Amino acid sequence: MLNALHNLFAPAAMARTTLVLNHVLTAEPAATERLRAHAGRRIELQPQAWPSLLPPLPRLAFAITPAGLLDWDADGAGTTADLTVRFDASNPALLAARALTGETPAVEIDGDAQLAADVNWLLQNLRWDVEADLERVLPPAAAHQIFRLGGGLARAVRAAVQAAAGLAARRG
Numbered sequence: 295m296l297n298a299l300h301n302l303f304a305p306a307a308m309a310r311t312t313l314v315l316n317h318v319l320t321a322e323p324a325a326t327e328r329l330r331a332h333a334g335r336r337i338e339l340q341p342q343a344w345p346s347l348l349p350p351l352p353r354l355a356f357a358i359t360p361a362g363l364l365d366w367d368a369d370g371a372g373t374t375a376d377l378t379v380r381f382d383a384s385n386p387a388l389l390a391a392r393a394l395t396g397e398t399p400a401v402e403i404d405g406d407a408q409l410a411a412d413v414n415w416l417l418q419n420l421r422w423d424v425e426a427d428l429e430r431v432l433p434p435a436a437a438h439q440i441f442r443l444g445g446g447l448a449r450a451v452r453a454a455v456q457a458a459a460g461l462a463a464r465r466g
Contacts, residue, residue, distance in 0.1 A: 300349045300350075304349075304351075304352040305352065305368060307352075308352050308354075308366050308368065309366065311366075312356070312364055312365070312366045315356075315364050316363045316364055318420055318421075319362065319363055319364070319416075319420070320363070322419070322420055324419075325362070325416055325419075325420055326361065326362030326363065327362060328362070328412040328415060328416070329358050329362035329363070329364075329412065329416075330360065330361065330362035331408075331412070332358045332376075332406075332408075332409050332412065333358050333359060333360040333362070334357070334358065334360075335357070335358050335376040335377070335406070335409055336355060336356065336357050336358070336367060336373060336374075336375045336376050336377070337355070337356050337358070337364075337375060337376065337377045337378075337379065337409070337413065338353075338354065338355040338356075338375035338377070338378050338379070339354035339355070339356075339379050339380075339381070340354070340378055340379065340380045340381075341354070341380075341381060341382075341383030342380055342381065342382055342383060342384070343382060343383060343384035344383045344384070344386070345384065345386065348386065351383075352368065353367070353368060355367040355368075355373075355375060375405065376405050376406050376409055377403065377404070377405035377406055377409045377410055377413060378403070378404045378405055379401050379402070379403050379413065380401065380402040380403075380404075381399045381400065381401045381402075382399070382400065398417050398418065401417065
């Protein structure tokens with residue numbers, strides 16, 4: 295039952311994730327310009343130490359389009375990635391909390407040197423301007439308050455996860 299739900303929702307979640315990634319990329323013309331030079335190449339994200347109690351993640355591989363955007367490469371099994379990005383995923387809640395606060399995770403990058411340099415630039419420089427997106431559908435004052443509330447919530451979740459991890463380390 296859980297496997298069937300996973301197979302149903304994972305592709306939809308990856309399609310939405312790809313839309314968000316492309317939204318962030320198009321907000322910064324320099325980002326799409328950097329990726330445009332790598333059209334046709336493939337990037338694979340490899341989470342390390344994903345908790346076995348959680349459902350497995352779908353394949354996190356993307357092809358770079360001629361427009362400098364990403365296309366989820368769900369069925370690219372057997373296709374060699376031009377660039378592999380590994381990151382610690384042993385604590386997904388902490389990883390998500392850090393992402394929400396704009397903190398870039400530590401990564402290991404292997405593959406084509408120029409593509410690696412451009413992906414590293416993206417990791418260091420791209421940020422999703424959630425507040426600006428909220429202002430497209432809400433009055434600016436409301437968007438600002440929701441953004442502040444979300445940021446505070448993300449910081450609280452991050453602190454709670456770090457505290458729990460500290461407790462677990464002391465007990466272990």
